[in-house]
Amino acid sequence: MDQQGFEAEDLVRRFGGTTALDGVTLAAGRGRVLGLLGPNGAGKTTVIRILATLLRPDAGRATVAGFDVARDPARVRERIALSGQHTSVDEELTGRANLVMIGRLLDLSRRGAAARADELLDRFGLGDAADRRVAGYSGGMRRRLDLAASLVGRPEVVFLDEPSAGLDPGRRDELWRLIRGLAADGATVLLTTQYLEEADALADAITVIDGGRVIAAGAPAELKRRIGGHTIAVRLGDPADAEPAAAILAAIAGRAPDRAARGELVVPVTGDAALYETAARFREHRIGVTELALRLPSLDEVFHALTGDSRKAAR
Amino acid sequence: MTGPLRTVRHALVLARRSLAKTGRNPGPVVNGVVSPALFLVLFLYLFGRPVAGSTGDYLQYLFPGILVMGAALSGLVSTGTNINLDLKNGVTDRFRSMPISRLAPLLGSVLADFARYAFAVAALFVLGVALGFRTGGGIAAALGAAGLAVLFGFCVSWVAVLFGVLVRDAGAVLAFSFITFLPLQLGTSLAAPTGTQPGWLRAWAEVNPVTHVMDACRALLNGTPADGTVTTTLLWCAALFVVFCPLAVRAYGRAE
Numbered sequence: 001m002d003q004q005g006f007e008a009e010d011l012v013r014r015f016g017g018t019t020a021l022d023g024v025t026l027a028a029g030r031g032r033v034l035g036l037l038g039p040n041g042a043g044k045t046t047v048i049r050i051l052a053t054l055l056r057p058d059a060g061r062a063t064v065a066g067f068d069v070a071r072d073p074a075r076v077r078e079r080i081a082l083s084g085q086h087t088s089v090d091e092e093l094t095g096r097a098n099l100v101m102i103g104r105l106l107d108l109s110r111r112g113a114a115a116r117a118d119e120l121l122d123r124f125g126l127g128d129a130a131d132r133r134v135a136g137y138s139g140g141m142r143r144r145l146d147l148a149a150s151l152v153g154r155p156e157v158v159f160l161d162e163p164s165a166g167l168d169p170g171r172r173d174e175l176w177r178l179i180r181g182l183a184a185d186g187a188t189v190l191l192t193t194q195y196l197e198e199a200d201a202l203a204d205a206i207t208v209i210d211g212g213r214v215i216a217a218g219a220p221a222e223l224k225r226r227i228g229g230h231t232i233a234v235r236l237g238d239p240a241d242a243e244p245a246a247a248i249l250a251a252i253a254g255r256a257p258d259r260a261a262r263g264e265l266v267v268p269v270t271g272d273a274a275l276y277e278t279a280a281r282f283r284e285h286r287i288g289v290t291e292l293a294l295r296l297p298s299l300d301e302v303f304h305a306l307t308g309d310s311r312k313a314a315r
Numbered sequence: 316m317t318g319p320l321r322t323v324r325h326a327l328v329l330a331r332r333s334l335a336k337t338g339r340n341p342g343p344v345v346n347g348v349v350s351p352a353l354f355l356v357l358f359l360y361l362f363g364r365p366v367a368g369s370t371g372d373y374l375q376y377l378f379p380g381i382l383v384m385g386a387a388l389s390g391l392v393s394t395g396t397n398i399n400l401d402l403k404n405g406v407t408d409r410f411r412s413m414p415i416s417r418l419a420p421l422l423g424s425v426l427a428d429f430a431r432y433a434f435a436v437a438a439l440f441v442l443g444v445a446l447g448f449r450t451g452g453g454i455a456a457a458l459g460a461a462g463l464a465v466l467f468g469f470c471v472s473w474v475a476v477l478f479g480v481l482v483r484d485a486g487a488v489l490a491f492s493f494i495t496f497l498p499l500q501l502g503t504s505l506a507a508p509t510g511t512q513p514g515w516l517r518a519w520a521e522v523n524p525v526t527h528v529m530d531a532c533r534a535l536l537n538g539t540p541a542d543g544t545v546t547t548t549l550l551w552c553a554a555l556f557v558v559f560c561p562l563a564v565r566a567y568g569r570a571e
Binding site: 049052053054074077078080081082083084085086087088089090092093097101102104105106107133146149153159 | 321325328329331332335336339340403404405406408409410411412413414415419
């Protein structure tokens with residue numbers, strides 16, 4: 001693996017009697033985005049905290065930006081930034097004061113810290129709010145400021161722990177755009193998420209963990225293939241169209257759709273071509289819809305599919 | 316820039332952060348002045364005549380102890396709870412994942428307290444003089460007394476920092492500060508000489524370091540012989556610092 005990214009091998013960490021990590025291996029090369037996907041309590045935050053030198057592993061080893069986290073934590077800290085689950089900005093200070101403080105702690109000159117703060121405030125769309133106290137910021141603004149604070153020192157590796165938690169979809173898209181910008185600048189990113197959709201949108205590769213173990217790893221497309229791809233969901237404009245619509249979907253998907261709710265049909269499909277086909281056939285038959293969606297499987301479905309797989313493999 | 320200097324500079328940046336927050340939310344600092352001021356006025360007019368015969372004489376006895384109270388211990392609350400709050404939200408994680416000494420955030424908080432104590436001492440001096448207090452030992456001795464009180468506060472702060480790091484619950488930190496406040500502050504020579512106290516209380520008051528600080532400040536401010544109380548105070552300061560500063564830094568480094 002490229003030395004400039006990060007690499008963890010067989011990380012084990014116990015807290016009292018519980019084993020939070022039970023041999024986690026993951027890696028990403030320079031400029032890549034690795035999505036660490038898992039439910040609450042899977043061990044995602046523990047992985048991040050070990051790589052960010054906040055926790056020592058009980059066993060296993062990890063290098064970040066070429067330095068061992070246990071032997072050389074000071075060197076690692078010079079090259080990383082961490083944006084935790086709780087936003088780590090000061091409510092009582094203004095947005096600008098927060099960034100200038102971080103800059104001063106990173107040994108920028110007074111002028112250098114101010115210039116870097118202004119640059120980041122502009123880039124993150126906080127220029128107008130720069131001199132307001134963070135206490136008055138919206139959730140999305142805080143997240144953006146938090147991310148900006150992580151970038152003051154131009155880190156080589158950025159750790160983002162559930163960056164979009166608690167954001168509404170519009171704000172989330174904006175944040176995603178900014179996170180993609182990090183990777184484009186050459187930073188290696190490790191982000192944790194509970195949403196396959198988020199990992200799919202941002203990551204070059206995904207590692208799925210559950211109960212402190214890696215249960216799957218690979219490129220998003222590859223994982224989706226293993227999970228069974230997408231589902232098409234249709235909500236009909238007129239419930240009277242249910243029979244012909246179901247017939248069309250059955251022909252495309254090769255199996256009869258589920259009728260999850262009144263007027264809604266859901267069927268698993270293998271690729272996005274099925275969506276275009278569905279739309280074309282509906283138009284041909286003049287079937288009106290209020291919703292026509294190509295959905296990724298939910299995290300529950302992902303885990304069901306993956307843990308099912310691993311159990312089969314074990315047998 | 317070399318290690319220790321760099322750490323001090325980072326601590327100053329963080330002390331400024333703490334003071335900026337105090338500027339926005341001055342409650343604890345106002346409390347640090349108002350509580351001792353209330354003790355001063357109440358004790359003065361409640362006990363002045365029965366204890367010392369006149370409020371004027373009693374003020375000369377009482378005021379130095381109040382100064383120590385204001386400078387040193389009333390601000391304990393703010394350091395312990397501030398550190399505790401930082402640990403709860405993500406700020407501490409950010410600091411600890413940055414290339415700065417783990418001492419810097421703690422030192423910054425304590426340095427900010429230093430400024431807050433100095434403010435409390437100045438405000439209390441104004442009140443004391445307004446009530447009629449006269450320093451008998453000259454300006455140098457008065458500054459020495461103020462400095463001693465603030466130094467003691469700085470050293471005691473590390474105890475609060477340790478508890479702020481170790482105890483997870485901010486309410487518990489506050490309760491700890493309050494419960495220790497009463498016997499530490501009042502079980503001393505603050506209101507009356509230890510010689511007038513019953514044996515059990517006297518025994519406590521005489522081992523209580525706060526008594527020595529108050530006695531030292533009283534001697535300096537009144538120009539009376541200090542009888543080694545200044546030395547005892549400095550030894551206590553050194554002991555508190557040497558024991559609790561490393562413990563606090565270690566606990567902070569380990570807090571997860």
